[in-house]
Amino acid sequence: MDNTTPSLFKPHILSGLPYKGGSTREQSGKVRKIHKLSSNECPIGPSPKIIKAITASLEMLHEYQHEDDSRLRTALAGHYDWKLLPDQFLTANSALELIEMIVRAFVEPGQECIISSPTFLAYKNFVELQGGKVIDIPLDRENFSLDPDELLRAITNKTRLIFITSPNNPTGAIIPRKILDRLMESLPSHVVLVYDEVYRHFVRDRNYAVGLDYVKNSKQIIGLNSFSKAFGLAGLRVGYAYSTPEITGYVSRLRRPFMISVPAMEGAMAALRDKQYLYNVQRVVREEKNWIQDCFDDLGLFYWPSQGNFLLFVPPYEGEEFTADLLSRGIMVRETSVFGLPGCIRLSMGMREANSAFITATQKLMEWKQKVK
Numbered sequence: 001m002d003n004t005t006p007s008l009f010k011p012h013i014l015s016g017l018p019y020k021g022g023s024t025r026e027q028s029g030k031v032r033k034i035h036k037l038s039s040n041e042c043p044i045g046p047s048p049k050i051i052k053a054i055t056a057s058l059e060m061l062h063e064y065q066h067e068d069d070s071r072l073r074t075a076l077a078g079h080y081d082w083k084l085l086p087d088q089f090l091t092a093n094s095a096l097e098l099i100e101m102i103v104r105a106f107v108e109p110g111q112e113c114i115i116s117s118p119t120f121l122a123y124k125n126f127v128e129l130q131g132g133k134v135i136d137i138p139l140d141r142e143n144f145s146l147d148p149d150e151l152l153r154a155i156t157n158k159t160r161l162i163f164i165t166s167p168n169n170p171t172g173a174i175i176p177r178k179i180l181d182r183l184m185e186s187l188p189s190h191v192v193l194v195y196d197e198v199y200r201h202f203v204r205d206r207n208y209a210v211g212l213d214y215v216k217n218s219k220q221i222i223g224l225n226s227f228s229k230a231f232g233l234a235g236l237r238v239g240y241a242y243s244t245p246e247i248t249g250y251v252s253r254l255r256r257p258f259m260i261s262v263p264a265m266e267g268a269m270a271a272l273r274d275k276q277y278l279y280n281v282q283r284v285v286r287e288e289k290n291w292i293q294d295c296f297d298d299l300g301l302f303y304w305p306s307q308g309n310f311l312l313f314v315p316p317y318e319g320e321e322f323t324a325d326l327l328s329r330g331i332m333v334r335e336t337s338v339f340g341l342p343g344c345i346r347l348s349m350g351m352r353e354a355n356s357a358f359i360t361a362t363q364k365l366m367e368w369k370q371k372v373k
């Protein structure tokens with residue numbers, strides 16, 4: 001044995017920062033009287049049918065039930081009209097957990113993953129905690145478009161994953177099909193594209209591409225999805241991904257038995273059945289987004305077109321101050337400096353009551369700022 005004392009702790013776990021989500025009501029210090037428009041949640045409360053399914057599942061809580069997730073994967077295959085086999089799905093306790101599993105499955109310390117900022121922060125956190133290196137090929141700062149050739153040029157022998165988010169968080173922009181086509185046609189065999197489509201249910205742009213189209217052509221892409229957004233189940237923590245049988249078979253080796261709780265599994269399956277709830281959510285988000293955009297136009301506030309359930313806009317004055325002023329009036333929004341995008345605010349679509357409260361407060365703050373100038 002040599003004389004140097006071996007280190008117990010892995011350096012990349014010590015140096016990497018764990019992912020931290022947006023603030024909760026509790027952290028805001030105003031648990032009840034607050035309009036939470038800061039975490040891109042579903043504006044409508046959970047579907048009664050889902051609550052019923054979850055409640056029914058509680059009877060058997062004392063038992064280990066479904067050792068694997070095959071019932072949920074079969075339900076997902078049905079949801080995708082049997083274009084994929086149940087074995088082409090992976091399920092986990094949220095999309096976040098899937099990102100963590102995918103990174104563990106493909107990335108060794110020293111290997112590289114490509115992201116395009118500003119984007120969802122968790123990719124970077126999980127890659128760094130695994131000892132991987134993040135290479136950032138930023139999006140165009142004017143319209144948040146992505147240059148596929150620049151991204152392809154960044155690929156090296158050490159690259160393992162590329163993260164693309166469409167619609168992107170926090171910008172709301174999609175990656176059009178022709179850009180994704182260009183990327184996928186030149187993707188080398190040692191790289192997998194993680195295509196985060198957790199906001200896909202809100203998209204209305206015809207140029208949108210779903211990961212499914214590429215998986216069917218045996219491309220190395222993983223479609224990442226969540227029950228937290230359009231299905232209204234952020235608190236339940238269920239997500240799924242799909243890919244080629246080779247990729248899902250490989251990543252699923254990391255799954256633990258009984259990984260998803262029985263209520264979560266039953267809730268997710270009930271959500272897939274409750275089509276009316278999903279249509280309702282889509283309609284509310286579409287209508288509210290139109291309404292807020294009209295209000296922004298009236299107030300003269302600049303915003304970017306968004307295909308998500310949120311809007312990115314330029315606040316009437318300094319972003320942190322504006323966010324704090326709104327919070328003191330009971331409205332939570334997300335300032336986007338942490339995304340590497342200072343000077344902007346991300347506003348999640350709420351119900352009309354919350355959205356009107358936000359618009360009224362913004363209007364009043366603008367008037368007040370004008371007076372104190």
Ligand SMILES: Cc1ncc(COP(=O)(O)O)c(C=O)c1O
Nearest residue numbers: 094095096120169198226228239
């Ligand atoms: C782009 C993106 N991917 C993944 C997630 C995480 O979803 P989940 O709640 O399933 O962990 C979020 C959450 O806001 C997100 O914005």
